[in-house]
Amino acid sequence: MTxxxxxxxxxxxxxxxxxxxxxxLFITIMKGVSLYAIPMVLLLVPVIGIIKKVKVYEVFTxxxxxxxxxxxxxxxxxxxxxxxxxxxxxxxxxxxxxxxLSPLTNAIGMPAEVLPAALMRPLSGSGxxxxxxDLIKQHGADSLIGRIASTMFGSTETTFxxxxxxxxxxxxxxSRHAVLAGLIGDVVGLLAAVFICRFVFL
Amino acid sequence: xxxxxxxxxxxxxxxxxxxxxxxxxxxxxxxKSAGTAVEIAIGLIGIMALWLGIMNIAxxxxxxxxxxxxxxxxxxxxxxxxxxDHDAIGSILMNIxxxxxxxxxxxxxxxLKAMQELDELNPSQDTASNAMVTFxxxxxxxxxxxxxxxxxxxxxxxxxNPFEIISTSIFASGCACISAVFAAKLLQRLPAFRKNDPxxxxxxxxxxx
Numbered sequence: 001m002t003x004x005x006x007x008x009x010x011x012x013x014x015x016x017x018x019x020x021x022x023x024x025l026f027i028t029i030m031k032g033v034s035l036y037a038i039p040m041v042l043l044l045v046p047v048i049g050i051i052k053k054v055k056v057y058e059v060f061t062x063x064x065x066x067x068x069x070x071x072x073x074x075x076x077x078x079x080x081x082x083x084x085x086x087x088x089x090x091x092x093x094x095x096x097x098x099x100x101l102s103p104l105t106n107a108i109g110m111p112a113e114v115l116p117a118a119l120m121r122p123l124s125g126s127g128x129x130x131x132x133x134d135l136i137k138q139h140g141a142d143s144l145i146g147r148i149a150s151t152m153f154g155s156t157e158t159t160f161x162x163x164x165x166x167x168x169x170x171x172x173x174x175s176r177h178a179v180l181a182g183l184i185g186d187v188v189g190l191l192a193a194v195f196i197c198r199f200v201f202l
Numbered sequence: 203x204x205x206x207x208x209x210x211x212x213x214x215x216x217x218x219x220x221x222x223x224x225x226x227x228x229x230x231x232x233x234k235s236a237g238t239a240v241e242i243a244i245g246l247i248g249i250m251a252l253w254l255g256i257m258n259i260a261x262x263x264x265x266x267x268x269x270x271x272x273x274x275x276x277x278x279x280x281x282x283x284x285x286x287d288h289d290a291i292g293s294i295l296m297n298i299x300x301x302x303x304x305x306x307x308x309x310x311x312x313x314l315k316a317m318q319e320l321d322e323l324n325p326s327q328d329t330a331s332n333a334m335v336t337f338x339x340x341x342x343x344x345x346x347x348x349x350x351x352x353x354x355x356x357x358x359x360x361x362x363n364p365f366e367i368i369s370t371s372i373f374a375s376g377c378a379c380i381s382a383v384f385a386a387k388l389l390q391r392l393p394a395f396r397k398n399d400p401x402x403x404x405x406x407x408x409x410x411x
Binding site for chain 1: 203204207208211212214215216218219222224227228230231232234235236238239240242243244246247248249250251252253254255256257258259260261262263264265299300303304305308310311313314317318320321326327328329330334335337338339341342343344346347348349351352353355356359360361362364365366367368369370371373374375376377378379381382383385386389390392395398399
């Protein structure tokens with residue numbers, strides 16, 4: 001995961017520095033902030049700790065102890081979620097769902113090709129990335145389909161994964177309205193992606 | 203709801219798998235996914251320990267309290283049930299900042315730390331409080347300023363301007379985040395979700411005082 005992120009970051013770096021490929025000032029600033037954010041936190045927190053006479057090493061290890069516990073606590077929730085999602089994807093039920101929902105896509109001005117990616121988005125990040133990459137390969141990065149798919153991927157999170165990890169880490173199994181709120185966010189994000197891409201790029 | 207979704211996915215997978223002849227693939231996926239889940243969790247241990255350690259220093263030196271006070275107006279609106287300068291607010295702020303900066307590796311541990319602090323305020327063992335659901339909504343529909351992964355792929359696949367989707371992503375993720383938070387806030391008022399609100403009992407007691 002970290003490795004892929006680094007290579008991706010390198011690619012972006014290369015693209016940005018290889019002339020004026022349209023990277024505005026905003027990106028340069030944001031990239032600078034992203035680059036310095038973690039080292040600065042890692043530096044400033046212990047510095048402030050020392051000033052406040054905190055025994056930084058002891059306090060760090062005391063806190064770090066919980067890392068193992070937290071990670072292990074997530075396992076049952078993550079297994080339950082990823083197994084169901086994995087089975088669902090492998091069964092071909094996704095194609096069925098796509099054909100079921102495809103009449104809707106025309107009604108909202110969404111290209112039908114984007115629907116599988118949209119349905120995959122709350123379930124699996126890597127799965128969606130695969131579909132989006134295929135779409136960009138097939139239709140081109142500069143096509144409306146490519147742009148909508150890219151925007152959609154960049155604008156929401158993998159709801160079910162986040163739910164399993166975040167609630168799992170504190171042993172919450174009764175999630176109340178969390179799924180519904182998360183899915184409403186996903187649907188609105190998708191509709192907003194379609195709307196804004198048609199508005200900006202058409 | 204999660205019970206029905208989970209159950210539905212398993213049942214549909216097996217039925218559709220049997221009809222389409224993908225049953226073997228379904229079995230393999232189940233086994234492989236179970237392994238992947240453990241790998242992901244194990245992979246979290248190191249980064250979790252790092253951030254929990256740093257957060258402990260930040261907490262002991264009063265930094266988290268300072269952050270919590272700084273965003274009081276907003277946090278009172280989003281999380282009315284969290285005491286004003288509780289550590290949870292500071293952790294939530296750090297998690298959201300990490301998300302906005304696209305620092306996924308830091309965002310998850312910081313978010314889990316925040317979730318633990320929300321859990322300390324939650325009278326129930328296994329039921330999510332309103333604050334937890336609102337916080338989860340912010341994370342499932344997090345605002346992204348630079349969607350790094352997709353920009354990388356667009357660059358590789360020869361986009362004229364790989365960065366052009368940044369503004370559209372900010373717009374779409376902003377809409378998603380605002381609506382998810384609104385949905386969380388509105389849904390918590392529905393009788394179906396009020397009846398198992400872990401804080402409801404305590405709220406009533408406070409009002410009677």
